[in-house]
Amino acid sequence: MPDFATVEYDTLIPNNVGLSSDKRVQKALEKWHPGYINWWNDLIPQRFQTSMVYLRTAVGVDPQGWAKFDYVKMPEYRWGVLLAPAVEDRRVPCGEHAGEKAWQEVPGEYRSMLRRLIVIQGDTEPASVEQQRYLGMTAPSLYDMRNLFQVNVEEGRHLWAMVYLLHKYFGADGRDEADDLLRRSSGSQEAPRMLGAFNEATPDWLSFFMFTYFTDRDGKMQLESLAQSGFDPLSRTCRFMLTEEAHHMFVGETGVGRTIQCTCEAMKAAGIEDPFDINAVRALGVIDLPTIQKKLNLHYTLSLDLFGQEISTNAANAFNAGIKGRYQEIKIEDDHKLAGATYPVVQLVDGKIVTTEAPALAAINMRLRDDYTRDAAGGIGRWNAIIAKTGIKYEMKLPHPGFHRQIGVFAGVRTTPDGTIISTADFERRRDEWLPNKADGDFIASLMKPETTPGKYAGWIAPPRVGIDNKPGDFEYVKLHEA
Ligand code: BYC
Ligand code: FE
Ligand code: FE
Numbered sequence: 001m002p003d004f005a006t007v008e009y010d011t012l013i014p015n016n017v018g019l020s021s022d023k024r025v026q027k028a029l030e031k032w033h034p035g036y037i038n039w040w041n042d043l044i045p046q047r048f049q050t051s052m053v054y055l056r057t058a059v060g061v062d063p064q065g066w067a068k069f070d071y072v073k074m075p076e077y078r079w080g081v082l083l084a085p086a087v088e089d090r091r092v093p094c095g096e097h098a099g100e101k102a103w104q105e106v107p108g109e110y111r112s113m114l115r116r117l118i119v120i121q122g123d124t125e126p127a128s129v130e131q132q133r134y135l136g137m138t139a140p141s142l143y144d145m146r147n148l149f150q151v152n153v154e155e156g157r158h159l160w161a162m163v164y165l166l167h168k169y170f171g172a173d174g175r176d177e178a179d180d181l182l183r184r185s186s187g188s189q190e191a192p193r194m195l196g197a198f199n200e201a202t203p204d205w206l207s208f209f210m211f212t213y214f215t216d217r218d219g220k221m222q223l224e225s226l227a228q229s230g231f232d233p234l235s236r237t238c239r240f241m242l243t244e245e246a247h248h249m250f251v252g253e254t255g256v257g258r259t260i261q262c263t264c265e266a267m268k269a270a271g272i273e274d275p276f277d278i279n280a281v282r283a284l285g286v287i288d289l290p291t292i293q294k295k296l297n298l299h300y301t302l303s304l305d306l307f308g309q310e311i312s313t314n315a316a317n318a319f320n321a322g323i324k325g326r327y328q329e330i331k332i333e334d335d336h337k338l339a340g341a342t343y344p345v346v347q348l349v350d351g352k353i354v355t356t357e358a359p360a361l362a363a364i365n366m367r368l369r370d371d372y373t374r375d376a377a378g379g380i381g382r383w384n385a386i387i388a389k390t391g392i393k394y395e396m397k398l399p400h401p402g403f404h405r406q407i408g409v410f411a412g413v414r415t416t417p418d419g420t421i422i423s424t425a426d427f428e429r430r431r432d433e434w435l436p437n438k439a440d441g442d443f444i445a446s447l448m449k450p451e452t453t454p455g456k457y458a459g460w461i462a463p464p465r466v467g468i469d470n471k472p473g474d475f476e477y478v479k480l481h482e483a
Pocket of ligand 1 (some may be wrong): 117120121124125128155194195196197215216217218219220222223305306307308309310311312313314315365407
């Protein structure tokens with residue numbers, strides 16, 4: 001039995017799953033490794049391959065001290081396979097097997113369902129790195145550049161996490177799926193990534209921050225759901241991934257917050273009170289608040305689509321099978337089977353949005369999406385507090401879940417951000433008020449000039465309040481050229 005507190009670190013693939021005594025899987029992963037390194041090398045612009053980046057690497061799974069910080073060249077990052085410690089006598093938390101011993105092997109009847117979920121999860125991880133591949137070149141500071149690369153290497157590790165499960169538990173078809181994870185690519189015509197949001201562009205740093213705030217938070221919720229899985233290796237894998245995820249959302253929340261702060265302070269200094277005087281604000285070289293709201297609208301709604309249909313047989317089956325649970329399943333006080341239970345679900349009836357009670361089992365996706373919206377609302381409040389503190393009168397808002405949707409009941413209608421149904425023609429006419437258009441994108445792009453002096457920040461974003469790993473303000477988070 002491997003000792004999960006310590007990590008095999010001198011092997012090609014750092015791990016706490018006892019790879020060195022599992023020759024079949026070790027060989028399979030070592031065979032997959034060069035393809036992964038090629039993918040990384042092809043992806044990340046060359047100058048950054050030799051840069052020394054101050055990164056955290058997972059070296060254990062103890063919540064008190066699982067990471068160490070040091071300068072690393074990214075291609076030499078130690079991507080490892082790490083599972084959170086086993087919970088003694090863990091049980092399937094929900095569905096028809098609730099209370100039975102958690103599975104250490106894949107139950108035959110659920111094999112394809114499990115494989116599909118693992119493949120979808122695995123597909124998003126490298127997709128996000130692909131979407132963010134050019135951002136290093138326009139980083140507003142070395143601090144931000146380091147955070148980008150930190151997120152990227154960890155998403156790479158999340159890919160490893162899923163690939164391990166595929167190789168270990170799914171035999172030949174797992175191997176094929178693992179290969180396909182490197183074959184599909186974000187935005188590709190022939191072989192796109194599986195979920196919509198992961199084929200969209202991340203063209204600038206404000207998008208990156210919105211993505212890590214909203215889309216990584218979908219990742220958090222989906223991982224929370226899979227962390228409840230009765231298939232214990234999946235549960236433990238996801239639990240450890242969640243410890244890394246917190247930083248990704250921190251990067252998003254503080255990134256947007258610092259952008260907002262810089263805008264408000266610049267407006268104050270210039271005596272501009274009207275947030276809608278867009279030209280005056282933009283002339284200061286900062287991003288006007290209404291444009292930030294448009295980016296928020298876009299990324300939030302793309303992320304809502306990632307929760308699937310409000311009423312879903314797939315989700316009901318997965319819950320019933322004990323393959324995924326609700327958010328914090330084990331803390332919920334009910335029968336965990338949802339026999340006869342209902343859950344409020346939005347529906348379109350005669351062209352109106354109404355809320356009706358639906359079987360809770362069928363509404364698993366909807367419930368997770370509601371939990372997500374609550375979770376996402378927290379940061380909006382903190383962004384508004386930043387604005388309020390400067391005395392500017394403006395509030396950021398989450399749009400109505402019916403706005404700008406492509407999946408689920410709302411895919412068939414167009415609404416305003418308040419949720420009023422309007423015609424497609426009206427929507428198209430007013431689209432530019434609500435979603436970033438080409439001119440907004442061009443303006444933001446014009447601000448994306450790299451700032452690579454340690455301790456300096458581009459003019460559109462405020463410095464962070466504290467450094468990473470408590471480093472001082474002028475710390476050189478990335479040494480661009482080899483020493
Ligand atoms: N795009 O009954 P439904 C992350 C399909 S992010 C395209 O609702 P279900 C990360 C659906 O596949 C987290 N297709 O299905 C973040 C189904 O197709 P089939 C990623 C979609 O299964 C940032 C059909 O429509 N992990 O980690 O409940 C950076 C019927 O739909 C979409 C997961 O998502 C869509 N948006 O789907 C890095 C966890 N939505 O099978 C990483 C695993 C639905 O009928 N995924 N469809 O042909 C799942 O649990 C589910 O696949 C969904 C919901 C949540 C997506
Ligand atoms: Fe991830
Ligand atoms: Fe993430």
